[in-house]
Amino acid sequence: MSAPERSVAATVGALDVERLRRDFPALAQEVRGRPLVYLDNAATAHKPRAVLEAVQHYYAREYSNVHRGVHWLSERATEAYEGAREKVRAFLNAPDRREIVFVRGTTEAINLVAASWGGANLRPGDEVLVTEMEHHSNIVPWQLVCERTGAVLRVAPIDDDGNLLVEEFERLCGERTRIVAVTQLSNALGTINPVRRLVEIAHAHGALALVDGAQAAPHMPVDVQALGCDFYAFSGHKLYGPTGIGVLWARRELLEAMPPYQGGGEMIRQVTFEGSTWAPPPAKFEAGTPHIVGAIGLGAAIDYVRGVGLEAIARHERELLAYADEALAEVPGLRLIGRARERAGLVSFVFDDIHPHDVGTILDHEGVAVRAGHHCAMPVMQRYGVPATARASFALYNTREDIDALVAALHRVRSMFGR
Amino acid sequence: MSDLRDLYQEVIFDHNRNPRNFGRLEGATHRAEGFNPLCGDQLTLYLKVGEDGRIEDVAFEGKGCAISTASASLLTESVRGRTLEEAERLFRGFHAMIMDEPAGEPVELGKLEVLAGVKEFPARVKCATLAWHTLHAAIEGQEQVSTE
Numbered sequence: 041m042s043a044p045e046r047s048v049a050a051t052v053g054a055l056d057v058e059r060l061r062r063d064f065p066a067l068a069q070e071v072r073g074r075p076l077v078y079l080d081n082a083a084t085a086h087k088p089r090a091v092l093e094a095v096q097h098y099y100a101r102e103y104s105n106v107h108r109g110v111h112w113l114s115e116r117a118t119e120a121y122e123g124a125r126e127k128v129r130a131f132l133n134a135p136d137r138r139e140i141v142f143v144r145g146t147t148e149a150i151n152l153v154a155a156s157w158g159g160a161n162l163r164p165g166d167e168v169l170v171t172e173m174e175h176h177s178n179i180v181p182w183q184l185v186c187e188r189t190g191a192v193l194r195v196a197p198i199d200d201d202g203n204l205l206v207e208e209f210e211r212l213c214g215e216r217t218r219i220v221a222v223t224q225l226s227n228a229l230g231t232i233n234p235v236r237r238l239v240e241i242a243h244a245h246g247a248l249a250l251v252d253g254a255q256a257a258p259h260m261p262v263d264v265q266a267l268g269c270d271f272y273a274f275s276g277h278k279l280y281g282p283t284g285i286g287v288l289w290a291r292r293e294l295l296e297a298m299p300p301y302q303g304g305g306e307m308i309r310q311v312t313f314e315g316s317t318w319a320p321p322p323a324k325f326e327a328g329t330p331h332i333v334g335a336i337g338l339g340a341a342i343d344y345v346r347g348v349g350l351e352a353i354a355r356h357e358r359e360l361l362a363y364a365d366e367a368l369a370e371v372p373g374l375r376l377i378g379r380a381r382e383r384a385g386l387v388s389f390v391f392d393d394i395h396p397h398d399v400g401t402i403l404d405h406e407g408v409a410v411r412a413g414h415h416c417a418m419p420v421m422q423r424y425g426v427p428a429t430a431r432a433s434f435a436l437y438n439t440r441e442d443i444d445a446l447v448a449a450l451h452r453v454r455s456m457f458g459r
Numbered sequence: 460m461s462d463l464r465d466l467y468q469e470v471i472f473d474h475n476r477n478p479r480n481f482g483r484l485e486g487a488t489h490r491a492e493g494f495n496p497l498c499g500d501q502l503t504l505y506l507k508v509g510e511d512g513r514i515e516d517v518a519f520e521g522k523g524c525a526i527s528t529a530s531a532s533l534l535t536e537s538v539r540g541r542t543l544e545e546a547e548r549l550f551r552g553f554h555a556m557i558m559d560e561p562a563g564e565p566v567e568l569g570k571l572e573v574l575a576g577v578k579e580f581p582a583r584v585k586c587a588t589l590a591w592h593t594l595h596a597a598i599e600g601q602e603q604v605s606t607e
Binding site for chain 2: 396
């Protein structure tokens, strides 16, 4: 079955996508006898050869533990690891590389802030403000610390299109609000939040602002100084880097004041049985041997995306999104969940009364990989009264042909279900 | 390559479109709620067990994919009139079929065999077994069960 003709012109942005695709070995494979059409990038992105080679090279040639040995390999590894920290600093336009803490991912970064900052600063009756579109990883850590401290979690609502109701957010941000924690880009709806404005509102009420950048970091240039936020978290694996590595950026005076999250090697200054003192940040928050090669791989991924250019990636994906919106509008029975004014990176949809899991299985048999489920955002599903959605999410290597393949596969779903 | 038609047989579409014994059951003696956190599927299973220990009536309600709805619908047809022990034996036999494991005892699965294709689709096993885990929970007297 072929996709309907499109009126949109065939040129896409300034990216040479065909050339870039050759950098990603995973994309060249067939699944179930068909060329892979990978549209599950919001879950995780594939890795360019530069990342794979960096990981291979450092394990094979320059691997040792960091910040410990006086030997040559340890010096090489430490240099590469700290070099990756500098790359992350530049990527976020952070003022100081000592503000970059390597963690396992966005989830751990938010847990670190909730447990360490929240545990030390939240008092009974204090409030934490999140939005209705948050991922579980920006809800549950706050629920845990609220339970521990007696603080209260408040939730700013969204409208039917998936826009945050900023005036409601402002109304809910009060004198008891100590921190607001918001996603920059919703993984379930694709909504881009007006983060700068939300940070201003938080600060005007004396609250801190944490930004969940898990989805945003791969899709748009990020500048933590321009955003004005206090904490920024993102994951390596969605940014074409390895799994198990992510970043917490926080303003230095906050990191200085925050108690350690985990204890162990590396994070101490001095240890006696009577008591211990802590190393300065970021070491204070990096107990134990870190994911050295993960960080180096993330550094390689950052080099890669900066080489391609985040502006160009964002432009390319905007065009893909516009093309997908138009193509999906022609599929009978398909309803987009999330039609916010500002969107990026993904389309989330339901399809007649066909369950997203059935959609996902049939698409998979056409070689099209999408996510079907609640996207770790059950409150969003509850908000729209659906158990789950299907989600197609884009990366720099996706093409209009990928979206055509998605649409053709959706027609196959319809015909199988006799619609 | 596993064929999609092995999974989505006509019988399954039929039970998905027109689930049998769908709705709340008044006067149920056993009831349990099953939940699949992976996909958000949720169903409630009701049993009415008579004094002779046989399942006089059975019904389910909830939301799920074609596989889980058809599986629940087929379950209700299969266990009606059986003793709880017989229903549990069906559960074990069905589970063994879906997991592609040897059944410890001979079990006549009858039309439940239309779901045999699920074993080729590991991501969908929990869809097919949700209703059966819920049945098991209802018989055991648990009120809630999750597939995780």
